[in-house]
Amino acid sequence: MARIQPNQNPAEAAQKQLEGVEAKLGSVPNIFQTFAHSPAVLDFYMQGSGALGNTSISAALRESIALTVAGLNHCDYCASAHTLIGKGAGLSDDETADNLHAKSKDAKTQAALDFAALLVTDRGNVNDNDVQAVKDAGFTEGEVLEIVAVVAFNIFTNYFNHVADTDVDFPPVSTSDVPKAA
Numbered sequence: 001m002a003r004i005q006p007n008q009n010p011a012e013a014a015q016k017q018l019e020g021v022e023a024k025l026g027s028v029p030n031i032f033q034t035f036a037h038s039p040a041v042l043d044f045y046m047q048g049s050g051a052l053g054n055t056s057i058s059a060a061l062r063e064s065i066a067l068t069v070a071g072l073n074h075c076d077y078c079a080s081a082h083t084l085i086g087k088g089a090g091l092s093d094d095e096t097a098d099n100l101h102a103k104s105k106d107a108k109t110q111a112a113l114d115f116a117a118l119l120v121t122d123r124g125n126v127n128d129n130d131v132q133a134v135k136d137a138g139f140t141e142g143e144v145l146e147i148v149a150v151v152a153f154n155i156f157t158n159y160f161n162h163v164a165d166t167d168v169d170f171p172p173v174s175t176s177d178v179p180k181a182a
Helices: 012-025 030-035 039-052 059-072 076-088 093-100 107-121 128-136 141-164
Strands: none
Touching: 012 030, 012 039, 030 039, 030 076, 030 141, 039 141, 059 076, 059 093, 059 107, 059 141, 076 093, 076 141, 107 128, 107 141, 128 141
């Protein structure tokens, strides 16, 4: 049971945003209703999500990164949500399962996931060689920064779900077999 229950009576500003979520998704996932306890937190998520939708890296890569971060941080809610969203972005069942373990059969995606995993495990303290490796894989400096933004945004949702203990309302995916981030 959730530590912080979804808000069933959100403020008007939050309610308008939740109506937009429902119009887009057909329902309002628990994470959004829980965000709605604070209109500022809900707005932070909505604005950040919208901004990340404008990156030059693909939706599939953003989902692969989200799965890697969820796996390392043992966030079953995000693993479940991003597995479903990732499939909608074109990822296969095998790829989403691999991504939870920071793995990909595609070399360029693997370089991005390696970098994302380093960002999580080393708390952003990467070195020149780490940055060069992702650039050598074909990512521009702007795309490297976008990977950092996607990782940071997903850390927020992972931590949010850990604190709230959000009830999973997506087809469940477990991260129990993924080694935790150091």
